[in-house]
Amino acid sequence: MNEQAFYTKDLSVYYGEKQAVKKISMDFPDRQVVALIGPSGCGKSTFLRSLNRMNDLIAGCRIEGEVWIGGQNICDPATDVVSLRQKIGMVWQRPNPFHKSIYENIAFGPRYHGIRGRKELDRIVEDCLRKTALWDEVKDRLDQSGLALSGGQQQRLCIARSLAVKPRILLMDEPASALDPVSTAKIEELIGELKKEYSIVIVTHNMQQAARISDRTAFFFLGDLVEYDDTQKMFTNPSRKSTDDYLSGRFG
Numbered sequence: 001m002n003e004q005a006f007y008t009k010d011l012s013v014y015y016g017e018k019q020a021v022k023k024i025s026m027d028f029p030d031r032q033v034v035a036l037i038g039p040s041g042c043g044k045s046t047f048l049r050s051l052n053r054m055n056d057l058i059a060g061c062r063i064e065g066e067v068w069i070g071g072q073n074i075c076d077p078a079t080d081v082v083s084l085r086q087k088i089g090m091v092w093q094r095p096n097p098f099h100k101s102i103y104e105n106i107a108f109g110p111r112y113h114g115i116r117g118r119k120e121l122d123r124i125v126e127d128c129l130r131k132t133a134l135w136d137e138v139k140d141r142l143d144q145s146g147l148a149l150s151g152g153q154q155q156r157l158c159i160a161r162s163l164a165v166k167p168r169i170l171l172m173d174e175p176a177s178a179l180d181p182v183s184t185a186k187i188e189e190l191i192g193e194l195k196k197e198y199s200i201v202i203v204t205h206n207m208q209q210a211a212r213i214s215d216r217t218a219f220f221f222l223g224d225l226v227e228y229d230d231t232q233k234m235f236t237n238p239s240r241k242s243t244d245d246y247l248s249g250r251f252g
Ligand SMILES: Nc1ncnc2c1ncn2[C@@H]1O[C@H](COP(=O)(O)OP(=O)(O)OP(=O)(O)O)[C@@H](O)[C@H]1O
Pocket: 015, 020, 038, 039, 040, 041, 042, 043, 044, 045, 046, 047, 058
C-alpha cells in the first residue's frame, strides 16, 4: 500500500439543517486513484468539494470534522484557501476553460502565483500540455481561444491548467460524463498516467469506469460511507450487501 497522502476524520457536511455527509473517515493513498461511487444525492460531490474547501462558496453549507493534508487540518478557519487550492486542483463535470488563449489558460495560475519570466512560463505551458497529451494537437495554435477546442480537448486543457500550479492532489467530479466515448477513453488513459505523480479522487456514476481506473473505491449511500476497499475486491467480493446490490444494479 502506498504512503498516505491525506485523510478525513469524522467529516460531516450540512446544508442548513440537512446533513449531506455523515462523519466520514477515509484515508487517501499517495499516487493512487480513489473512486467515489453511489446513487444520485448520496453526498459524493459534497464530500469531494470539502477536500479543498469549495463548499465555502455555497451559502448555508457548514462543515464539521477534519481533513488532514501535509500535517494541516484544512478545515481550520485560518487556512489560506488560495494556497490550499494550489495544492489541491479541481476538475469539474463540464469543461470550463477561461475565455482566454490556450497559452493563457495555463499560464494564468503560475503568473498569479508570481512566475513572470516568459521562458519559465513557456516551459510550464509545454510541460502541462505534454502531460495531458495535448501538446501535439495544439502547439501551433497556442494563441487560439481555449473555447475553440473540442469538448474532450477542453477538458484536457482544464486538467493541464490545474497541473500548472503544481498540485499534489487532483479532485475530479465526473470529468468525462459530458464527453463522447473517444474523449472519455483519453481522459481515462490520462488519469492512469497522472497517478504516477498525483493522488486523484474521482466521482463517477460509471461503475465500469471506476473499475477500470481506480485503485480503491468508496461506496456512499445517503451520506454514509458504506464500504471502502481495493477496487478489485470491492467489485468481485464486496463485504456489504448494499454494496453488492448497488454494483449489481439492484438499486441506484
Ligand atoms: N447547494 C446545495 N444546497 C442544498 N442542498 C444541497 C446542495 N448541494 C447538494 N445538496 C443536497 O445534498 C445531498 C448530497 O448531494 P450531492 O450533490 O453531494 O450528491 P451526489 O452523490 O454527488 O449526487 P449526484 O451523483 O446526483 O451528483 C443531496 O440530498 C442534495 O440534494
